Structures are given as C-alpha cells and as structure tokens.
Amino acid sequence: MGSTDQCRDIEELNPLCQILLNKALEEIKSNGINPLVVETYRSQERQNYLYCQGRTINQATLKGISTSFARAYSNPKSCQITWTLNSIHTKRNAVDLVPQRNVKGKMTAIWNSNDKETKKIISIMTKYGFEAGAKWRTSPDSPHFQIKGVSSTAKSYSATNTNTYITKMIQKALNSKIKANLVVDGKWGSATTKAVNKFRAKQGWKEDGKVGVKTLNELLT
Structure with a gap:
C-alpha cells in the first residue's frame, strides 16, 4: 500500500480505539445494519493528497504542502474532500463509516446523514465514545467519527x-x-x-x- 493509498484496516488504529470500534460494529450489526468501514488510519501524505483535491497548486502550497507534491497531486477540477491537514485519522483515532445495503440489486454505500441507518450508526458510535462529524455545526462530516484530544500512542x-x-x-x-x-x-x-x-x-x-x-x-x- 502506497503512502497516499486508502487504509481500511481496523488494526492500524490505536488499540483502545480498536476496542471501541469493534464493540460499536458488533452492536451496529446486531441492529441489522451492514456497516462499511471506509477509512481508518491515514498517513500524512494521504491527508496532503486529499487536501490537494479541489485545490490549485498555489492553494496547496500556501498550506505548507511542498511544491513538488502539489504539482503531482493538485486537482482543482475535483471536489474538495477535506478542509484540514491535521486530521485525527493521522493520529490513529478516527474512522469513516457508513451503512451499505442493496439498492436495485447492487450493494451501495449510503452517504446520507438523514438516512435511518446512518442515524442509528451515529447513535451507537456516540455511545462508544466517538465524536460524530455529522454533529459539527460547521463543515459537518457525516461518515466521520473520531476520538479527539487523546494520545495516539496511549495504552x-x-x-x-x-x-x-x-x-x-x-x-x-x-x-x-x-x-x-x-x-x-x-x-x-x-x-x-x-x-x-x-x-x-x-x-x-x-x-x-x-x-x-x-x-x-x-x-x-
């Protein structure tokens, strides 16, 4: 897996975060929901790559991304994916998670914060100590769940x-x-x-x- 590749491996998370996520996933599944882990740990290189999406080379370098990296990955024609270079994903304490279900014969990820199953996932993840990005007043991020303000290496x-x-x-x-x-x-x-x-x-x-x-x-x- 390259440094800008997406990671879905739960074992890449902080051990405490792993426990909480696995407990939450058990309860989510017991409610008849099929959860899709979209992303767990994220390297800083991948975070920089995602920030480059939807931005020009100049916009990326103004945030401190190297010119060579920005030239390689900036894509102003794409949609913006993230607003920060300092994601809790890089601290191994965050996960992106959505429900998936059969829609017209095809297993489909549901990216809708108003979806009934999404709301249930948010409720369960909050129960297990995760902060839900869907609840943010500014720049809400429905699939994002994080444990902020704790050490990434703490046992x-x-x-x-x-x-x-x-x-x-x-x-x-x-x-x-x-x-x-x-x-x-x-x-x-x-x-x-x-x-x-x-x-x-x-x-x-x-x-x-x-x-x-x-x-x-x-x-x-």
Whole structure:
C-alpha cells in the first residue's frame, strides 16, 4: 500500500480505539445494519493528497504542502474532500463509516446523514465514545467519527488522557457495572478515578486509576 493509498484496516488504529470500534460494529450489526468501514488510519501524505483535491497548486502550497507534491497531486477540477491537514485519522483515532445495503440489486454505500441507518450508526458510535462529524455545526462530516484530544500512542484512558465523550462512556459503564452512581458529565474527577479503582479492585487488578485495554474490554462486556 502506497503512502497516499486508502487504509481500511481496523488494526492500524490505536488499540483502545480498536476496542471501541469493534464493540460499536458488533452492536451496529446486531441492529441489522451492514456497516462499511471506509477509512481508518491515514498517513500524512494521504491527508496532503486529499487536501490537494479541489485545490490549485498555489492553494496547496500556501498550506505548507511542498511544491513538488502539489504539482503531482493538485486537482482543482475535483471536489474538495477535506478542509484540514491535521486530521485525527493521522493520529490513529478516527474512522469513516457508513451503512451499505442493496439498492436495485447492487450493494451501495449510503452517504446520507438523514438516512435511518446512518442515524442509528451515529447513535451507537456516540455511545462508544466517538465524536460524530455529522454533529459539527460547521463543515459537518457525516461518515466521520473520531476520538479527539487523546494520545495516539496511549495504552490507557485516565484523568490526564481522556475527553468528554470517552469519559461519559466510561462513567455510564461504571454506573452499569458497579452501581458507581457517577454523574455522567464527561468530567474525569476524583469520583470517576475512585470508581475506576473500585472496578479494577473487583477484578483483582492494581488500583492505578487507568482504563487500559483489559479494563476497557471488561467494562464493555
């Protein structure tokens, strides 16, 4: 696969992101929806390539793309695909996902945010801690789901490595698993850390206040 090629491999994502996506996909499929993973990890070269689509060489170089790259890939006659060079895809914490179904005898990807199955996917992905691009007020991106503001290499979520969406998901899971009675406010404070440690202690694990791969899997089982 070349550096500008599209990647659909879930295993290229951050391990924590992989768990959340796989859990979401299981639930999506259980609702009778056939999901299509359009893209997962994206190299910076591919991000630059996508930015060049629908833009002139000058527009691309003004954003910092090299002249040689812009000359090779700029295509002002194409539709613009992205508005940024700093995508969460490059941080291994984003996925593009749409439903697909048989339309007039052909399996077809559905690129419609108002579609019933798309709305269900958005609901489920949000449940598992993803921010839905379809909900953005400016430049909404219906197939895009991301976990923003967390380390791309982190092996656990914690008070110092989380965001509102992830924290809410963890708080809800703790309330369900151990009746933690947490306020689901997306704020990882001492009460959330205490609940994480209580859950970890029940499993016989070290009380370090972190939700790593093993803890996350157990919380969502």
